[in-house]
Amino acid sequence: MTPEEAVAEQERLRPRVRTSTDPGLTVQYVAGLDVSYADDDRLAGAIVVLDASTMETVDSAVVLGNAEFPYVPGLFAFRELPPLLRALSKLTVTPDLLVCDGQGLAHPRRFGLACHIGVVTDLPSVGVAKTPMGRFEQPSDERGAATDLVEDGEVVGRALRTRAGVKPVFVSVGHRIDLDRACAEVLRLCVTRLPETTRRADSLGRAQLR
DNA sequence: GCGACAG
């Protein structure tokens, strides 16, 4: 897969993204997805599913693999999608929502990792990135404060303060959910700056590389 | 040509 083909693939799948929330969507099982890297080109794709009402881990899966695509801004999904899809197929619990480590619509072609994995699996998904892809005003310091993330004059996501006085995270829609609901779900998962789902998947993945 | 550029 060349970078040109990857871009074409994004353009092809982009129209399938849905930015409205499924009527009656209930988010009980939430999956956190993350990929960890070793010194060589080995990587580990990890997923942890938790029950949003109790925050208990109810399922998890981790797979080892090799990086098949370099890190190219804008084409991040082509590096992380393969191991994540393999890990997803090992789950015994079907998640109601996928929480991805990266952008969704806050992407140069409005098709970041969260959109890509959402469309491919047809599951609701949101992107939670640690650094922004776009411009934003600093939200006020209280937990829950948020401002728009703007790219090319469009609102593509939100800078969300998940913890008082700490740098915000950047939430954007992936698939089958709207931005308000995406932010509400992410905030509910945050005890510290990042969602518990992401934190648990991250520790599972790095542990697997040891 | 130069800077920006998720993880």
Next chain:
DNA sequence: ATCTTGTCGC
């Protein structure tokens, strides 16, 4: 992504 425990400050 990765290097990484204790420590400074509110």
